[in-house]
Amino acid sequence: MRLIDTHTHLDFPDFDADRRELLAAARAGGVEKMVVLGVYEANWQRVWNLVKAEPGLHAAFGLHPVYLDDHQPGHLDALGDWLSRCQDDPQLCAVGEFGLDYYLEALDRERQQVLFEAQLQLAKDFELPALLHVRRSHAAVIATLKRFKLGRGGIIHAFAGSYEEAREYIRLGFRLGLGGAATWPQALRLHKVLPRLPLDSVVLETDAPDMAPAMFPGMRNSPVHLPEIAGALAGIMGVGVEVLAEASTRNACQLFGWE
Secondary structure, eight states, rough: EEEEEEEEOOOOOGGGGTTTHHHHHHHHHTTEEEEEOOOSGGHHHHHHHHHHHHHTTTEEEOOOOGGGGOOOHHHHHHHHHHHHHHHHOOOOOEEEEEEEEEEESSSSSHHHHHHHHHHHHHHHHTTTTTTEEEEEHHHHHHHHHHHHHOOOOOEETTOOOOHHHHHHHTTTTTTEEEEEGGGGGTOOHHHHGGGOOOOOOOOEEEBBTTOOOOOOOTTTOOOHHHHHHHHHHEEEEEEEEHHHHHHHHHHHHHTHHHH
């Protein structure tokens, strides 16, 4: 079974003690590629150093809305500089993680929107997919994406919306990222949506070290768990795990332009 983890934060200190061993275990379990996403200017170099040191890793750089207070005006220019320097390197695969977070009420929505649109423009300019954080903000994200019309689309990370919202994203060229959150029995609405999703619209992810699946409650999440996450999601979707793995891997490769 070949798998791709389309959303990790493997540079985080949570993995400092055993990162190399964990990556080897993930590869042994069939996880061939893993995307490591930058979330603020201070961790982009750390992300790049990691993907350059380990096989099968790819990088994305972005300004995450949750870290809104850490982002300075010059960081958008710095992001453009990073993308420009790395654009011919095959280990750069996307712009991300960025988006809109309406769950945390303290985050200024106007500032988020400005940052969101600026990074969508960078994704468009550099012809890269966009890896989006969308929390209680589907309507605003969909409306904005309709205006920008990204040529490469992207991924809606940790998709937890309605079937109607899923259809809108798919029409806009986006895949839906599915991971540990969807395995929990409390995710009742999502469990009704998942069997209706076309297989060519989904990719698998962990969000390691966060969003542990129901099988590992309270534990550090990691790409090592992706085969079991795939198995749980396949059961919810009513397909074989090999079928889901093959489809999600094919979708990720198509999105990122990998062989």
